Amino acid sequence: MTITDAVPTVAAVEVAGVSRVFPGRGKKAGVTALDDVSLTIAAGEFVSLIGPSGCGKSTLLRLIADLDSATSGAVSVFGKTARQARIDQDYGIVFQSAGLLPWRSVTANIELPLALHGVAKADRSARVSELIELVGLSEFASSYPEQLSGGMQQRVAIARALAERPSLLLMDEPFGALDEMTRERMQAELVRICAETGAAVVFVTHSIPEAVFLSDRVVVMSPRPGRIREIVDINLGESRGEMLREESAFFAGVTAVREALHGAPPVGTGARGVDLR
């Protein structure tokens, strides 16, 4: 396994003037999902994409993952084209639905990318037991997905995404279908996992507190056409415990993102720590 961030100057993700237009059918007009979006994500940085439905945040993630291609503009991942980065397996991806294969056990599901890429059996099982440990599912190694709760399934999906030690993790509303308590616990775990792996993360979410809790920067997007409205810097430090959710810095971040989402600040001092680009 090569360490891709050996060259620290290369950004994890570089999105330059990207537009994505979904062509209309017949009389229906086309939809501009993304309009001239530019964004740079540094290696090891945690960036959330937030915005109302239709703002193109998932589309942007799919472009980075090379699951879709831009109408114009360029997306590069670790200095390569998105396609090359996908072929080189530079990223791991987690979708909103865990997307586990129901006929494979937890172990076999996590093993899937390794098996697909011809990793030797011994190395595979060593890596899988490491990952199961990391996501705290050791007791469930031989369970099948249907026997797991939604939160556990999503942890398996995260372990699977981390299997090949990617330097970039792409997450599309991974906790969207979970209840609030599970969600907060998963967020805390994700913070820990990210600290351990040092991967850059692009995290799509609907939830303001989630974005603030997790991110170094929150990219606030607006719909029709999908654009970046603001990028809010969040500096909550490295150690993010549960107590953080009750600190004023956290609330300040939440306020800043909310105001960026809703446009002009309703009353008061305005957004602090907002980076207007």
Place this chain on the structure above:
Amino acid sequence: MTARPLSRTAATGRAVLLGALGIILLGVIWEAYKAAGPAAGFEVAGFQLLPRTTDVAMPHLWEMIERAFAPVNSSATSQPVWLAVALGCLSSLGTAALGLLVGTVVGVALALLMLRFRTAEHAVLPWLILSQTVPLIALAPLIVSWGGRIHIGDLSWERWMSVAVIASYLSFFPIAIGALRGFQSPQVAHTELMHSYAAGWWKTLVYLRLPASVPFLIPAVRLGAASAIIGTVVAEVSTGAKGGIGRLIIEYAQSGSSDPAKAYSPIAGAVLMGLAAAGIVALIALTLGRYRRNEVTS
């Protein structure tokens, strides 16, 4: 979790009970009509609506059973009827199994072709559907005569091979359709996941589409097995292939008026053969348990 296998056993038990009850009811109706119905049957304006109840037309159930244990004919070396029927069934079952195997290979291959090339789906599917509208009886002599011209070295085409071909002709269709549906069944999330792993068509097939198709393939093979059995029996009847149950059905029916009870043994044999085939498929399906977790979808 624990409640499900229990209720499933209960459901199976009830199904078996209802099935047995159905058979008994059929026997009771048979005997009741034979006892109560007019000997000459029931005619309306010259049309026979209900059958005659004479012993030639409707032998008693116990006569049929008695006949099954008696020798086939008066010669000293004659086997009992049930043994002749069982051997005939075994022979037909073997032919049908070969037909099903060929049908499965052809069906899955066609499904893969249609999966790989969208245009193939549009080009091939109508022909598949059309192929099933050709009457089997019309096809059988053709296949026999084509087969008769095949001579590869010492291998000469035999009648039972034609029968197997006809059986496969009937069984490949449900399997091709079921396999195609199964191969196309994975959710977008799964196919995109494979795409994100840069897995090619072949690896996606092996790791995703093939296992995902199992819940669709099992009912398809079950249907294909039933078709193969029907195809075998009908083909044996229409080609006159020796050794199978189809031939026995014809032979024993010809002794109809002198030995009416004899004709029912091969019919019962054919029914049991069909049940056995379904049972074998079910047993094979049992070994694939972990791929069938979401069979509700089919």
